[in-house]
Amino acid sequence: xxxxxxxxxxxxxxxxxxxxxxxxxxxxxxxxxxxxxxxxxxxxxxxxxxxxxxxxxxxxxxxxxxxxxxxxxxxxxxxxxxxxxxxxxxxxxxxxxxxxxxxxxxxxxxxxxxxxxxxxxxxxxxxxxxxxxxxxxxxxxxxxxxxxxxxxxxxxxxxxxxxxxxxxxxxxxxxxxxxxxxxxxxxxxxxxxxxxxxxxxxxxxxxxxxxxxxxxxxxxxxxxxxxxxxxxxxxxxxxxxxxxxxxxxxxxxxxxxxxxxxxxxxxxxxxxxxxxxxxxxxxxxxxxxxxxxxxxxxxxxxxxxxxxxxxxxxxxxxxxxxxxxxxxxxxxxxxxx
Numbered sequence: 001x002x003x004x005x006x007x008x009x010x011x012x013x014x015x016x017x018x019x020x021x022x023x024x025x026x027x028x029x030x031x032x033x034x035x036x037x038x039x040x041x042x043x044x045x046x047x048x049x050x051x052x053x054x055x056x057x058x059x060x061x062x063x064x065x066x067x068x069x070x071x072x073x074x075x076x077x078x079x080x081x082x083x084x085x086x087x088x089x090x091x092x093x094x095x096x097x098x099x100x101x102x103x104x105x106x107x108x109x110x111x112x113x114x115x116x117x118x119x120x121x122x123x124x125x126x127x128x129x130x131x132x133x134x135x136x137x138x139x140x141x142x143x144x145x146x147x148x149x150x151x152x153x154x155x156x157x158x159x160x161x162x163x164x165x166x167x168x169x170x171x172x173x174x175x176x177x178x179x180x181x182x183x184x185x186x187x188x189x190x191x192x193x194x195x196x197x198x199x200x201x202x203x204x205x206x207x208x209x210x211x212x213x214x215x216x217x218x219x220x221x222x223x224x225x226x227x228x229x230x231x232x233x234x235x236x237x238x239x240x241x242x243x244x245x246x247x248x249x250x251x252x253x254x255x256x257x258x259x260x261x262x263x264x265x266x267x268x269x270x271x272x273x274x275x276x277x278x279x280x281x282x283x284x285x286x287x288x289x290x291x292x293x294x295x296x297x298x299x300x301x302x303x304x305x306x307x308x309x310x311x312x313x314x315x316x317x318x319x320x321x322x323x324x325x326x327x328x329x330x331x332x333x334x335x336x337x
Contacts, residue, residue: 050212083110084148087210094185104156111148175205183217259302259334267291296332305333
């Protein structure tokens, strides 16, 4: 059976994602607190590049872990968080400004070493299998969190910590207030909505990136571009290389419109829904035209309405057989019963 390569753009999914955001925790305090202890960098003569690009195509520079200077802080959940020192100082200033406007945030995660990422890969491979790891966990050495410049925030609302992805996404107005202040302190929103083909990741309102230059941060923010675009280092291709080694590929984006999910299988096989990892936003990279069975399933209290292909109504059947021969965008629409 020909294998598929999936680049997951999963919304509202609680798991250790490609960027390592949104792990489950037990709060020990509902009042945000910070305590920091500086650690000494191995090298005091070299400096880091605050515009370093680490993504699926660009690994962490070899000497980075030897020269980056970090501190450790304890968040309101009782978790130890390691973060690059200058980025942390800027975060504290951002946090103080937000609090004046009644917005309270804390650090969920920041720096994660290459060794720690490998430990996660090994643990998840044993627990969930290789397929899960290939689609949900970043390859060690290729995660922006290695830099210490990528910060994942969580919210404190009415004295309660809000740290799960599916809960945080329910407060777009609060995130808008946070995003409006980022550039003033040298931060950018790293994974923009609609830029998944460039960054390789879905929109994450909590994932911010420190660039140590307010002017650059404002330019990136005002233009609505990604760090890749600013540095003119766009992906060589916006599709993953086919597993069979061929160079041609087509990209099929499939979306579930909020109240359902879908499953995909090669023709002749039965699509299977995964209750633990519902497919709500998917990009499929295929090395050759093939026929696939695409099935939509509504959540409880909802019903399937129609498929749409490239913004045109396509089918009212929940199960369709599609011959993918060119790039296309399919959306499954649902409504309340």
